[in-house]
Amino acid sequence: MRVGLIARDAGHPVLAAAAEVLVRRGCAVEVIPPDGVAPSASEAGAGAPSGAGAGAPSGAGELADVYLLKARTPQAIALARELEGLGAVVINSAAATELCQDRVRMAELARGAGLPFAATTPAGRLGELTGPEHPFVVKSRHSRRHDLVAKVDGAMRLRELAGRWPDEEVVIQPYLPGNGWDQKLWVIDGRLFAARRRSELSPASDEPGLAGAWEPPAEVAALALRVGEVFGLDVYGVDLLDGAAEPVIVDVNAFPGVRGRPGAPEALATLALRAAAERERVPAARGR
The missing domain is CATH 3.40.50 (Rossmann fold)
Incomplete structure (x- = not known):
């Protein structure tokens, strides 16, 4: 073989x-x-x-x-x-992988299927964004390694990001307060792996890392498995906000690293x- x-x-x-x-x-x-x-x-x-x-x-x-x-x-x-x-x-599949690279299409599919995905609005180029009410989260529209994910809490922060990423096509999401961690769930052919990871929006995100072993509750595990059905994925990751607003899906990744999971x-x-x-x-x- x-x-x-x-x-x-x-x-x-x-x-x-x-x-x-x-x-x-x-x-x-x-x-x-x-x-x-x-x-x-x-x-x-x-x-x-x-x-x-x-x-x-x-x-x-x-x-x-x-x-x-x-x-x-x-x-x-x-x-x-x-x-x-x-x-x-x-x-x-190529189609499922490509879909997960576009955060607008991803959000539309998820919310259309009744999944609790964060409200996601296309916002054009970052350099042309004036911004809604602060704070909010801005992300690259096209998901990829080292893409843009940042919290905007004022006009100065928006100008700073626009100076570094002026032509980046972005989406915006409402900022939902958490506890500084994301719930990371990975699925391989229906088998679930889970951990908590320092949120990219956390002030401590410069020191990323996985928390200790974490067993997701049954409803969160079922939600992660449902994502695979909706997106047509066999190997994927689901990021959820860890905090009072959960469960809120903030990202879906096709074929993530799943590092360090026995x-x-x-x-x-x-x-x-x-x-x-x-x-x-x-x-x-x-x-x-």
Whole structure:
């Protein structure tokens, strides 16, 4: 069985650990960089899959049995869509991954499905924003690594951010007071992992970190699982405000890192194996 990892960082702890599990179970694991450039040894890290290399995404070779779409750049999504067009199984799908990159579409889908997602309003370019009543939260419209997430509590703060991000397309959300932490829930094929993380809006956010073990209440766990159904995701993260206003979803992430969660690599490997097995059964069923 062949598994393709569409990723720029093959040495990411969860990916590398999942790849090791897959190799032990007899799978061949290939790293397929979305930009066509194989990661260097230093980028891949010591935990990268042994013998990992750039697989053939189209016509040049046989498709892998399943692909894991960790990268979320436009190039990665385009590659995943090409693979799906050739009949490949991609986790998460290109459409679901792309949707989670646009916070306006994300909020519209969530609120339309009755999920308690924070009210999210497109606001154009940050440099042209005059701002509603203060305080509020401003975020990059397009979710990505190192994007903009900030609390605006006055005109001076807005000017400061606009000076640094003048052309950034943004959304605004109402500021909801919390306790300085976010509830982080990750789901892999229906298996839930949870922790609390210092909020990006907290004054202590320069010292990020995960709090100790946290068992979410049943209603929060059910909410996280419902997000996967609504968004069509198998591997995803849900961020909720931790405080008096909960439950309020403030973000959904396709294929997050899930770092430091025991059992996460094994769950990811099991998902890949199951998806590949189901792909094999479908043609056989059609043949009968």
